[in-house]
Amino acid sequence: MFENSLKIENCKLKIICIMMLLFLLFFNIPINVVNADDAVLPTVDQVEATALTISPSIFEGVVTQGKTSSQVFQLKNNSGVPLPIKCYIRNFDASDEEGGVAIPEEADTTRYSPRSWISIASPDFILQPQTSHEVTIKFNPPKDLPPGGYYGILFAEPLLPESFLDVSSLQVGGRLGSLLFLVSPGDINEKGKIASVNFPRFVFSRPAPDFNIRFENQGNVHLRPAGKITLTNRLTKKSQTVEVPEFTTLPGKTRQQRIKLNVVWPGLYRSDLELKYGQDHKILRSTSQFYYLPTTSILLAGAVLLLLLAAVIPKSRQRLRKSARALFASKG
Numbered sequence: 001m002f003e004n005s006l007k008i009e010n011c012k013l014k015i016i017c018i019m020m021l022l023f024l025l026f027f028n029i030p031i032n033v034v035n036a037d038d039a040v041l042p043t044v045d046q047v048e049a050t051a052l053t054i055s056p057s058i059f060e061g062v063v064t065q066g067k068t069s070s071q072v073f074q075l076k077n078n079s080g081v082p083l084p085i086k087c088y089i090r091n092f093d094a095s096d097e098e099g100g101v102a103i104p105e106e107a108d109t110t111r112y113s114p115r116s117w118i119s120i121a122s123p124d125f126i127l128q129p130q131t132s133h134e135v136t137i138k139f140n141p142p143k144d145l146p147p148g149g150y151y152g153i154l155f156a157e158p159l160l161p162e163s164f165l166d167v168s169s170l171q172v173g174g175r176l177g178s179l180l181f182l183v184s185p186g187d188i189n190e191k192g193k194i195a196s197v198n199f200p201r202f203v204f205s206r207p208a209p210d211f212n213i214r215f216e217n218q219g220n221v222h223l224r225p226a227g228k229i230t231l232t233n234r235l236t237k238k239s240q241t242v243e244v245p246e247f248t249t250l251p252g253k254t255r256q257q258r259i260k261l262n263v264v265w266p267g268l269y270r271s272d273l274e275l276k277y278g279q280d281h282k283i284l285r286s287t288s289q290f291y292y293l294p295t296t297s298i299l300l301a302g303a304v305l306l307l308l309l310a311a312v313i314p315k316s317r318q319r320l321r322k323s324a325r326a327l328f329a330s331k332g
Helices: 002-026 295-331
Strands: 052-055 058-062 069-077 083-091 118-121 124-127 132-139 148-158 176-184 192-198 211-217 226-233 239-244 254-259 267-277 282-292
Touching (some): 052 176, 058 069, 069 124, 083 132, 132 148, 192 267, 192 282, 211 267, 239 254
Parallel strands (some): 058 176
Antiparallel strands (some): 052 069, 118 132, 148 176, 192 211, 211 254, 226 267, 267 282
16 A cells, blocks of 8 residues: 555656656746856855964064064964965055054055065965964165164965855955064154043033043154043042053054043043053153033932922921921910
């Protein structure tokens, strides 16, 4: 009985397949046969294609005029596919006060440009899956290189054809960079100032807006100021300290640093900003005052106070009436 039902099902399946084939031929629907040459290559998503790490990610060093030196970087392929890699050097500069970076791609023929005196030994290679490769760069600054800071990026870019990337990829490949902060010795000038401290005189919102610090680098080498903000409530005399994390400012540039303030209680506050920078730990200070009057908190406190008064006043009235009656009764 079971074998008969199985034969019937097989016959039905064959009939359905024949009818579908006749249907396709009758309506002239093309049947595509994929040849080996036309097969679609397996795709690699964008995350795997750019699964590279480089160490160190930031390099700081001194380059001596007219002398050759070198630095080794470790590049690792964390993906499961071999990656053809191309390495190259680009200059970089600050593009705005928020930490943006400008990377010109056009050739720079200036003698003092880092791109003109930094070279890469064997810049093109294939990096096998789960392996590391040493990338050596050489610094050969000119003899008359002026003292100061010079800034570049070592880029490592996987060169993958579009057929190996997922269709949702935003770009082909992608590149990984290591920042180069280089200093040419000599007359180094570390000089900076607090360009401005922006914070409202009256604050009605909760939470309070960011405390915006603008630091201007007036020297010829990059600076990394850091410090603290001390907030003191002039009414309660209580104070708190907020850290200002270190931030990098390139020569001749101004950089902003936004700090969140944890202010809770209304009142008059004094803010004491202290920044330290440079090898000599130079100190900059700035003091300002502001009124913290969060509207929502004040209205809520007022509502609670009114409710308390409404609860207390009737009882007080009753006590006064009882006292007055007792007084008049004793006189009578």
